[in-house]
Amino acid sequence: MLASDFGTGQVLWSFIWFTMFFIWIWLLIMVFSDIFRSHDLSGVSKFFWIFFVIFLPYLGVFVYLIARGHKMGEHAVADAKARDEAAQAYIRQAAGTAPSTAAELEKLAGLRDSGVISADEFEAQKAKLLAS
Numbered sequence: 858m859l860a861s862d863f864g865t866g867q868v869l870w871s872f873i874w875f876t877m878f879f880i881w882i883w884l885l886i887m888v889f890s891d892i893f894r895s896h897d898l899s900g901v902s903k904f905f906w907i908f909f910v911i912f913l914p915y916l917g918v919f920v921y922l923i924a925r926g927h928k929m930g931e932h933a934v935a936d937a938k939a940r941d942e943a944a945q946a947y948i949r950q951a952a953g954t955a956p957s958t959a960a961e962l963e964k965l966a967g968l969r970d971s972g973v974i975s976a977d978e979f980e981a982q983k984a985k986l987l988a989s
Contacts, residue, residue: 885914888921891929961986 892898892906910917922929962983969979 884918884922885910887929888918891925891932892921894932895925895928897928958986 888910889907892903892910895903898906906917906921910921965974965979965982965986968974969976974982
């Protein structure tokens, strides 16, 4: 009975409304996560943004996107770079291609012996290498 009343157009509109609802929920999640991870906002500013987004959600989200959208992009780029650097470091470590301390010391000793760097520079670089 219900299936005969529910036409193709209504199914399409249901999919469209579900998609728009999903996008709205995702926008809310992104705005809240950006508010909480922003180190440049004070606690009071974060409170007011959260208050604004909770009590006037549509207006709050759109104003936040206009006012701080560039910061959201900067945060996303910084997070992506940090994840990429961590992944690259892990890959180098797992593959064993990271330069070892002994290899670096041999290279420095070779540079010192050939006269490219002085003994003082060698000792400074050696101390820096052993400290890390």
